[in-house]
Amino acid sequence: MCLNLEPCPDCPWALYCSDECRKGAWSGYHQLECRMRRKYDLLKAPCDPDSSGSWTRIMIKALSTLTPAACLENSPRVAEILSLLPDVYDDEKLERIRKLAKTICAACCEELSAEQREQLAKVCERILLVFQRNSYTIDESHFVPSIDAFRSREVIGRAMYPTVALMNHSCDANTTRVYHLGTQVVRAIRPIKKGEQIFSSYGPEYGGMPKSRRQAILRKKFYFECDCDSCDDDWPLIGSTMGQVPEFLRQPIHIPLLKEIVQNVIANKTIQGRCYSKVVDKDILEKCRKLQNLFVAQGESRVNWIYFFTEKCIVNNFDLSAKIWLSAKGEPYLSPFNEDSIFAVY
Numbered sequence: 070m071c072l073n074l075e076p077c078p079d080c081p082w083a084l085y086c087s088d089e090c091r092k093g094a095w096s097g098y099h100q101l102e103c104r105m106r107r108k109y110d111l112l113k114a115p116c117d118p119d120s121s122g123s124w125t126r127i128m129i130k131a132l133s134t135l136t137p138a139a140c141l142e143n144s145p146r147v148a149e150i151l152s153l154l155p156d157v158y159d160d161e162k163l164e165r166i167r168k169l170a171k172t173i174c175a176a177c178c179e180e181l182s183a184e185q186r187e188q189l190a191k192v193c194e195r196i197l198l199v200f201q202r203n204s205y206t207i208d209e210s211h212f213v214p215s216i217d218a219f220r221s222r223e224v225i226g227r228a229m230y231p232t233v234a235l236m237n238h239s240c241d242a243n244t245t246r247v248y249h250l251g252t253q254v255v256r257a258i259r260p261i262k263k264g265e266q267i268f269s270s271y272g273p274e275y276g277g278m279p280k281s282r283r284q285a286i287l288r289k290k291f292y293f294e295c296d297c298d299s300c301d302d303d304w305p306l307i308g309s310t311m312g313q314v315p316e317f318l319r320q321p322i323h324i325p326l327l328k329e330i331v332q333n334v335i336a337n338k339t340i341q342g343r344c345y346s347k348v349v350d351k352d353i354l355e356k357c358r359k360l361q362n363l364f365v366a367q368g369e370s371r372v373n374w375i376y377f378f379t380e381k382c383i384v385n386n387f388d389l390s391a392k393i394w395l396s397a398k399g400e401p402y403l404s405p406f407n408e409d410s411i412f413a414v415y
């Protein structure tokens with residue numbers, strides 16, 4: 070943590086780690102942001118409190134590269150942007166985004182007439198909606214491998230990864246996103262056949278969360294009705310399938326092992342999708358391996374079950390566990406932490 074921060078001389082909101090950063094930010098966006106904040110009191114952020122600052126910066130940067138006048142022309146590009154449906158279910162949120170767009174246009178383009186600013190604000194509104202729908206929050210835990218960072222999940226920014234944003238969500242995703250050397254990396258968490266759709270998880274995952282809750286989260290945060298396989302077929306919760314455990318696992322000797330794994334996997338949910346070996350319980354690895362061996366020994370074909378555990382293992386950096394399972398099934402092994410499995414790096 071830097072204790073000797075350099076403040077902006079004109080406002081109390083921006084602090085920098087060095088004079089160089091301060092100057093870079095000033096010429097990049099803060100000159101306008103600073104004026105705008107002072108004038109329009111954006112401290113009462115009209116958007117998500119965690120990201121209104123980054124939204125404002127994105128718009129300022131967009132306006133400096135778009136040239137506002139170009140947005141006012143009736144060009145096909147502007148028509149295309151305006152034709153994007155603002156399918157935001159939440160009117161209140163749309164209203165806040167609209168207000169932010171107007172505020173930014175008023176501050177950044179004072180030379181325009183009120184009518185022109187109104188038109189420009191519509192373009193900005195669409196851009197903000199696209200940004201909101203396609204960007205990712207970045208929290209401290211992506212860079213600081215500590216359990217405290219996971220718990221607090223302090224949001225430090227938002228970023229747009231245009232190729233990653235092309236991926237649809239599945240509650241049974243076949244990839245995971247991790248941060249490596251300060252950038253987002255997408256890695257396979259199971260073999261993906263040629264032609265198979267590459268899915269990412271926007272958050273909710275089957276197994277530990279009922280379909281109704283997953284759908285509610287996706288509707289509220291991303292405004293769509295999820296139609297992934299696990300939602301379409303309403304795959305059961307892992308907890309509820311305890312009653313449908315394969316016959317061989319119902320033997321009393323195996324039940325404690327199974328329960329322990331389920332509890333551990335569910336307890337570790339908050340760290341899914343992150344690759345911090347320091348916070349995982351190495352003991353679970355051993356137990357998952359035992360479970361997998363039991364399945365393999367029985368020639369068990371209920372792949373969902375075993376994949377669920379294996380994926381949790383992989384996502385939680387239990388590389389070895391995944392290797393054992395996949396090699397036992399004769400499937401190619403793709404380690405999410407091996408350079409070979411990186412199919413996209415940004």
Ligand SMILES: C[S@@+](CC[C@H](N)C(=O)[O-])C[C@H]1O[C@@H](n2cnc3c(N)ncnc32)[C@H](O)[C@@H]1O
Binds near residue numbers: 234293297
């Ligand atoms: C980040 S974009 C994904 C890429 C987008 N499908 C495209 O063609 O550019 C997110 C949007 O894709 C759609 N989408 C993603 N996952 C979906 C899913 N599981 N079920 C239904 N729609 C989904 C929703 O319209 C959502 O707002």
